[in-house]
Amino acid sequence: xxxxxxxxxxxxxxxxxxxxxxxxxxxxxxxxxxxxxxxxxxxxxxxxxxxxxxxxxxxxxxxxxxxxxxxxxxxxxxxxxxxxxxxxxxxxxxxxxxxxxxxxxxxxxxxxxxxxxxxxxxxxxxxxxxxxxxxxxxxxxxxxxxxxxxxxxxxxxxxxxxxxxxxxxxxxxxxxxxxxxxxxxxxxxxxxxx
Amino acid sequence: xxxxxxxxxxxxxxxxxxxxxxxxxxxxxxxxxxxxxxxxxxxxxxxxxxxxxxxxxxxxxxxxxxxxxxxxxxxxxxxxxxxxxxxxxxxxxxxxxxxxxxxxxxxxxxxxxxxxxxxxxxxxxxxxxxxxxxxxxxxxxxxxxxxxxxxxxxxxxxxxxxxxxxxxxxxxxxxxxxxxxxxxxxxxxxxxxxxxxxxxxxxxxxxxxxxxxxxxxxxxxxxxxxxxxxxxxxxxxxxxxxxxxxxxxxxxxxxxxxxxxxxxxxxxxxxxxxxxxxxxxxxxxxxxxxxxxxxxxxxxxxxxxxxxxxxxxxxxxxxxxxxxxxxxxxxxxxxxxxxxxxxxxxxxxxxxxxxxxxxxxxxxxxxxxxxxxxxxxxxxxxxxxxxxxxxxxxxxxxxxxxxxxxxxxxxxxxxxxxxxxxxxxxxxxxxxxxxxxxxxxxxxxxxxxxxxxxxxxxxxxxxxxxxxxxxxxxxxxxxxxxxxxxxxxxxxxxxxxxxxxxxxxxxxxxxxxxxxxxxxxxxxxxxxxxxxxxxxxxxxxxxxxxxxxxxxxxxxxxxxxxxxxxxxxxxxxxxxxxxxxxxxxxxxxxxxxxxxxxxxxxxxxxxxxxxxxxxxxxxxxxxxxxxxxxxxxxxxxxxxxxxxxxxxxxxxxxxxxxxxxxxxxxxxxxxxxxxxxxxxxxxxxxxxxxxxxxxxxxxxxxxxxxxxxxxxxxxxxxxxxxxxxxxxxxxxxxxxxxxxxxxxxxxxxxxxxxxxxxxxxxxxxxxxxxxxxxxxxxxxxxxxxxx
Numbered sequence: 001x002x003x004x005x006x007x008x009x010x011x012x013x014x015x016x017x018x019x020x021x022x023x024x025x026x027x028x029x030x031x032x033x034x035x036x037x038x039x040x041x042x043x044x045x046x047x048x049x050x051x052x053x054x055x056x057x058x059x060x061x062x063x064x065x066x067x068x069x070x071x072x073x074x075x076x077x078x079x080x081x082x083x084x085x086x087x088x089x090x091x092x093x094x095x096x097x098x099x100x101x102x103x104x105x106x107x108x109x110x111x112x113x114x115x116x117x118x119x120x121x122x123x124x125x126x127x128x129x130x131x132x133x134x135x136x137x138x139x140x141x142x143x144x145x146x147x148x149x150x151x152x153x154x155x156x157x158x159x160x161x162x163x164x165x166x167x168x169x170x171x172x173x174x175x176x177x178x179x180x181x182x183x184x185x186x187x188x189x190x191x192x193x194x
Numbered sequence: 195x196x197x198x199x200x201x202x203x204x205x206x207x208x209x210x211x212x213x214x215x216x217x218x219x220x221x222x223x224x225x226x227x228x229x230x231x232x233x234x235x236x237x238x239x240x241x242x243x244x245x246x247x248x249x250x251x252x253x254x255x256x257x258x259x260x261x262x263x264x265x266x267x268x269x270x271x272x273x274x275x276x277x278x279x280x281x282x283x284x285x286x287x288x289x290x291x292x293x294x295x296x297x298x299x300x301x302x303x304x305x306x307x308x309x310x311x312x313x314x315x316x317x318x319x320x321x322x323x324x325x326x327x328x329x330x331x332x333x334x335x336x337x338x339x340x341x342x343x344x345x346x347x348x349x350x351x352x353x354x355x356x357x358x359x360x361x362x363x364x365x366x367x368x369x370x371x372x373x374x375x376x377x378x379x380x381x382x383x384x385x386x387x388x389x390x391x392x393x394x395x396x397x398x399x400x401x402x403x404x405x406x407x408x409x410x411x412x413x414x415x416x417x418x419x420x421x422x423x424x425x426x427x428x429x430x431x432x433x434x435x436x437x438x439x440x441x442x443x444x445x446x447x448x449x450x451x452x453x454x455x456x457x458x459x460x461x462x463x464x465x466x467x468x469x470x471x472x473x474x475x476x477x478x479x480x481x482x483x484x485x486x487x488x489x490x491x492x493x494x495x496x497x498x499x500x501x502x503x504x505x506x507x508x509x510x511x512x513x514x515x516x517x518x519x520x521x522x523x524x525x526x527x528x529x530x531x532x533x534x535x536x537x538x539x540x541x542x543x544x545x546x547x548x549x550x551x552x553x554x555x556x557x558x559x560x561x562x563x564x565x566x567x568x569x570x571x572x573x574x575x576x577x578x579x580x581x582x583x584x585x586x587x588x589x590x591x592x593x594x595x596x597x598x599x600x601x602x603x604x605x606x607x608x609x610x611x612x613x614x615x616x617x618x619x620x621x622x623x624x625x626x627x628x629x630x631x632x633x634x635x636x637x638x639x640x641x642x643x644x645x646x647x648x649x650x651x652x653x654x655x656x657x658x659x660x661x662x663x664x665x666x667x668x669x670x671x672x673x674x675x676x677x678x679x680x681x682x683x684x685x686x687x688x689x690x691x692x693x694x695x696x697x698x699x700x701x702x703x704x705x706x707x708x709x710x711x712x713x714x715x716x717x718x719x720x721x722x723x724x725x726x727x728x729x730x731x732x733x734x735x736x737x738x739x740x741x742x743x744x745x746x747x748x749x750x751x752x753x754x755x756x757x758x759x760x761x762x763x764x765x766x767x768x769x770x771x772x773x774x775x776x777x778x779x780x781x782x783x784x785x786x787x788x789x790x791x792x793x794x795x796x797x798x799x800x801x802x803x804x805x806x807x808x809x810x811x812x813x814x815x816x817x818x819x820x821x822x823x824x825x826x827x828x829x830x831x832x833x834x835x836x837x838x839x840x841x842x843x844x845x846x847x848x849x850x851x852x853x854x855x856x857x858x859x860x861x862x863x864x865x866x867x868x869x870x871x872x873x874x875x876x877x878x879x880x881x882x883x884x885x886x887x888x889x890x891x892x893x894x895x896x897x898x899x900x901x902x903x904x905x906x907x908x909x910x911x912x913x914x915x916x917x918x919x920x921x922x923x924x925x926x927x928x929x930x931x932x933x934x935x936x937x938x939x940x941x942x943x944x945x946x947x948x949x950x951x952x953x954x955x956x957x958x959x960x961x962x963x964x965x966x967x968x969x970x971x972x973x974x975x976x977x978x979x980x981x
Contacts, residue, residue: 034714056711056720062701066708090709092616117702134697138748141700146749154752158693178694186356187702189616192715 017081021088022106031087035080045077046070061140065120073125089116092189111176113188118175128169131155217285279327282313283567301671303419303570307664310574318578328569328576333639334527335518337569340561341415342528343513345439346535347558353432356718360611360619361433364627365440368603369410373448375599376592377406383591397651400456405655407448408641409596409662413634414438414528415569416663420632420671427684430623434630442528442636443477449640450524456648480526484533487516491534492541492737499739505550506557509542541737544750569635576638577660583653592658593665596633604628622681629674632666633659696751760814767811 014028023031036042038050048067057063070078070086091108106112121129121137134155142151162170162178170178267274286309290297296305317325354361381402417438421431451469491512498505513534520530543551604627612618619627641659644652678685706719 037714038712051712054711057708060704060708060711062704063708066705066712087709087713090706117698117705120705121701137701138697141697141704142748150749150752154693154697154748157752157755158697161692162694178692179698182695182698183617186617187699188706190706190710190713190715190717190719191614191616192710192713192717 013081017084021084022091022108023084023088028084031084032080035083045079046083047077061143062120062137065123068123069116069120086116089113090188090190092191093185108189110184113184114176114179115172117188118172121175128167128171129175130169131159134158134170215289279568279571280564282309283564283571286571287563287567297423299672301420301423301667301675303416303566304668304671306567306570307574307577307667310571310576311578312574313571314575314578317575323579326576326579328572328635328639328642330639330643333569333572333635334521337565337572338415338636339514339517339527339531340558340565341418341569342439342517342531343510343535344558344562345414345418345435346532347509347513347539347554349532349536350428350432351536353428354436355722357429357432357436360615361436361440363607363611364433364437364604366444368437368607369407369412369441369444370448371603371606372410372596372599373403373407373444375406375602376410376595377403379595380406380588380591383587397654398456400452401649401651404449404452404456404644405592405641405658407445407452408637408655409592409633409659410599411441411445411633411637412438412631413636415566415636416632416634416667416671417630419566419570420667420674421630424675424678425686426626426678427686429617430626430630430683431686433623434627439528439532440477443473443480443526445636445640446524446526447473447476453644453648476524476526477529479523480520480529481533483520483523483525484516484530484535485537487512487519487530488534488537489737491538492545495538495542495545496737496739498546502547502550505546506553509538509554510557512538541734544734544738573635573638573660573663576642577664580642580656580660581653582657583651584657585654588654589658589661593662596662596666600631601628604631622683625681626674626678626683629670629677632670633663634667635663638663693752693755696748700748760810763810764814767808767815 014025017023017028018025035046038054039046040050040053048071051057051067051070057067060066070082072082088106088108089112091106093108093110093113118129119125121133123133123136135151138151138155159168159170162174164174164177165171283306286306287302290302290305377399381397381399384397384402412434414435417435421434447469451465451472455465491508494508494512495505498508513531516530516534517527520527546554604624608619608624608627637659638656641652641656644655646652649655703719703723707723710717710720
């Protein structure tokens with residue numbers, strides 16, 4: 001990209017973003033293009049209906065939650081740096097890096113990925129996934145195909161399995177532990193964002 | 195010939211081993227005698243035949259003695275010998291595991307080859323000609339399909355699909371590289387390294403290339419045999435194994451190509467181009483044939499609800515037909531078989547009964563196990579038998595070249611592949627992949643198929659192939675286990691998938707699909723999501739019977755888990771006496787009169803405490819005993835099981851009490867009704883009615899009995915009646931006067947509806963799986979149907 005230096009000027013805090021998220025400048029440019037194509041009215045920020053215009057998200061059972069995740073609490077707009085920061089969670093983790101001090105802070109680290117997923121469950125942000133929240137997720141995913149009892153049983157069972165301190169809710173640590181066998185690094189990575 | 199070995203404990207093992215050895219010797223001697231007598235017997239029969247004819251002609255009322263004991267081996271010869279071989283293979287398998295520590299050091303495949311060598315040696319030693327057991331037809335049509343079907347049916351789809359690109363590159367490019375490298379260099383060595391008059395220099399380039407293509411294919415049988423014992427992590431396993439399966443297409447094409455060329459003698463560019471096209475035809479055609487038959491099988495299984503007994507047969511037949519049909523057109527039979535098994539599995543499993551599923555699983559495992567054993571034994575025998583032509587140069591160069599080619603191939607390809615992979619392959623991984631490239635019986639059979647007229651150097655080839663096979667299986671097979679330990683390669687994790695993992699996997703799938711949508715990038719998840727939608731919308735409706743088609747995967751998984759847990763509980767808690775004096779809390783909820791208006795579900799926290807476990811065990815145990823009374827009549831068309839051969843006397847007593855309590859309950863009012871899911875909740879229906887129509891005749895009379903809708907569907911099944919009985923009975927013994935009032939439980943509890951339902955499901959499903967001794971560590975089943 002020959003004009004990278006000039007285009008980078010279009011992106012405020014480009015260097016800072018790159019450091020914090022680990023994206024390269026080429027990536028930032030790609031994301032900038034995408035951001036601008038999503039921003040139909042060219043306002044410089046995204047609002048909820050911009051996201052909802054994406055057909056795929058509308059069909060997605062948890063589409064609403066994903067959209068919400070982009071908006072920090074109270075705000076109605078998403079600017080470019082928030083957009084990038086959220087998407088940075090889905091960068092493939094670079095396993096071969098040495099354990100520098102900054103490694104943990106990269107959004108793409110395993111813990112941060114899990115934290116992001118956790119927050120999608122935990123809508124009221126109280127740090128725990130309560131039974132009701134789990135039920136909501138299950139209802140969204142399974143829709144009308146199952147009865148309430150079956151949902152309850154499944155939620156019951158899930159909490160029983162994961163809940164170690166018996167407070168009838170799943171905290172972040174318990175969440176992490178229940179997924180320790182899963183390869184989160186692969187599952188929560190989009191190769192486009194490498 | 196008695197063939198019962200009993201082994202218990204260490205001394206028992208040695209004793210068992212001794213018995214097995216005796217049996218094997220007996221069998222070996224019978225075998226040699228059989229082989230010997232088969233040659234001698236024919237003249238005798240012919241002679242006596244003619245003698246009898248003349249006799250009959252001359253004397254009508256003959257005074258010849260009636261043969262009380264006659265020896266006629268000829269009629270039985272072929273089946274008898276086949277059975278002897280299979281018996282030998284099975285006894286060997288038994289024997290190995292009885293010898294302490296042996297199976298840890300030496301992989302089974304090596305031992306079996308040694309046994310084959312011994313048997314071949316014995317047969318040769320007695321002067322007989324060794325039968326050509328590894329006949330290509332036998333191998334390709336009888337011995338190989340069960341192994342491949344077993345592999346394909348239980349193929350873990352998700353890791354396979356996720357790594358499909360890598361696997362394909364290894365299979366196609368890797369095999370091509372190996373073939374040309376080995377073939378080319380071998381030709382060079384033959385031409386340059388030896389004098390022009392030696393036999394080696396007469397081997398043409400095409401023949402060398404053909405040899406290269408035969409020897410370069412990684413063999414699924416050998417890989418399975420060795421990798422099974424080292425329990426390596428899933429990724430590496432699927433990579434090597436997937437490669438061994440998919441390279442069949444390449445091998446088939448190359449083999450026919452070079453055979454054709456060697457016959458005709460002229461190579462044109464057009465033919466080369468056609469060869470490339472034919473590769474795609476072979477591979478894709480094979481897959482297509484497999485998919486077609488898989489869909490047919492799935493569709494057929496939709497209608498088998500009334501003839502459960504032959505369900506497994508459909509699975510086997512369709513798969514075998516897929517294999518044979520592919521072979522008709524020279525397409526890749528292995529790929530057809532894999533495709534058929536993988537496609538049919540999710541739909542068939544949704545349709546068939548649990549017993550059929552178990553049957554399929556065990557038959558496949560049994561056949562593939564026997565096949566594998568036989569293949570290795572035959573390899574040993576064929577080594578002794580086969581015409582050999584040992585040529586030091588050729589053989590050693592081949593072995594070295596194979597190793598070198600494999601290493602270079604893997605390293606080079608990994609370098610390229612890692613650019614596209616999210617999870618890179620480390621050096622350790624590469625080493626294991628390279629080291630796990632074992633050759634096996636397929637190579638030998640392909641070599642055996644070569645015709646002597648076209649290939650005068652066939653014996654040299656065969657000897658070299660056998661040497662390579664021996665080398666890889668013995669040296670690499672034996673050392674891979676300690677190497678895995680040494681390099682601390684990640685082992686296979688205990689595949690107990692928890693419901694949490696399942697939920698989160700689906701959740702993350704949706705999440706990733708959404709993110710991909712936002713990025714505007716149509717990646718992996720997007721297509722997977724599309725495929726899932728298509729599957730749910732159209733395909734499942736066609737191929738899955740009735741209500742099951744709407745059941746989402748998560749529910750199916752959940753039910754499976756519950757069932758497994760139920761089985762485990764019963765197995766572990768089998769010694770519980772019943773009925774105990776502890777009032778069960780479940781019945782407490784139901785029998786104690788409560789205000790009909792139950793408040794909206796206020797689920798308290800049910801915990802799987804010890805008490806509840808006890809209860810579940812008790813329930814299950816009692817109901818197991820109960821089913822025994824029903825399973826009295828037996829006929830071949832209804833599979834009913836009677837697993838526990840305990841005393842039946844107490845059953846009569848219980849039966850009487852049961853009727854008493856039923857009567858009493860009919861007088862009581864409706865209490866708590868657990869809101870039941872729609873009556874024909876598919877899994878419930880299937881659970882109750884599917885496998886034993888006889889055992890589960892619904893009693894219409896008891897429809898009104900309120901009870902313990904521990905049975906979730908409205909029509910009352912005898913099971914729930916029984917459930918009540920026990921509790922009723924338990925309490926009757928204590929508090930006869932108070933009727934069925936029970937003491938409040940020690941802990942305050944609200945309605946534990948979910949757990950009741952669990953128990954109901956447990957016990958109901960348990961009925962279906964009574965005959966199943968319990969699948970042990972079946973990771974295959976834990977995998978979700980469709981990713």
